[in-house]
Amino acid sequence: MADLRQALGEDAPNNAEHLNRRLRNLRPDGWDVPTNKDDRTLPVGTYRLDAKGWHPALGPRPKRDAVSAGQRRRVFDRDDRRCVVCGVGNGEPYPGEPNSRAALTVGHRIPRELGGSTELDNLQTECKRCNEPVRQELGLPETLAELLPDVRRLRTQELRTLLSWLQAKHRIRNRVDTVYDRARQLSATEHEQLVRTLHDMLHGSGNAQ
Incomplete structure (x- = not known):
């Protein structure tokens, strides 16, 4: 440096x-x-x-696989126009920074440099702070298989809370935050799989009340 x-x-x-x-x-x-x-x-x-x-x-920069306007709109609509990493909405201030304003973009869960594609399942809404140039150094994102052991350790009421947040795609911060924050970074397919798993854990178990 x-x-x-x-x-x-x-x-x-x-x-x-x-x-x-x-x-x-x-x-x-x-x-x-x-x-x-x-x-x-x-x-x-x-x-x-x-x-x-x-x-x-x-000479001119070679063309990359670009995210189309249609893909961008579908990703924003799917993610309720909020950053899936930190939860901030477009134009909202960051916590503790009342004069800041978040700007949203479309990022790749697995960066292109690590083999990620422009398929919708690999795209997600991110604010500029959480966007992939910074995340690239963190390596590959967490998978559902890595997250599920901690999901299964939650009590029944916590499972209900997590399920309601995932379905609503927003949260009120409490003790389930850590698992929920990680779940937000799953792919869209894994997100749906986790919703179904939570349904099974809550309604298919004799212990669930």
Whole structure:
């Protein structure tokens, strides 16, 4: 990062996160710049350039698989126009930041750089803060199989609460928040599977009251 700041000169923002974000944003154009999170032999705060991708000197940017306007509308409608990661709505302030305003976009649950597609099941509504350039460093999203063990540990009333939130696609924060937040990040197909599983747990069990 120090080398990068020196190469960019005095006009470079003196903000490490700004430079980190700019480097992450190169990845969709084919740049391979692993960090300590990808390769533990790298010192913290260091990027390694493994492959150069597109840059303006190469001519027009190659076309990517773009999300169509119709897909964007269907994803927003399906997700009730709220970020599935943090729950904020378009134009709403972030908690504790009354002067902020969230802007929504369509992101990929599995980033394109990790093999994700533009199929609807891999698309989700995200605010700009939660969008995939930041999430890409976290790796692949959680699956229903990984989430279900914690779902099954909830008590009956908690299962009812989780089910009602999933059906309504919004929540009132309480002790079920942790599981619900994770469930929001499942694919649309897994979301429906979880709804059915909760129905079975609540209505197909002799213990459910």
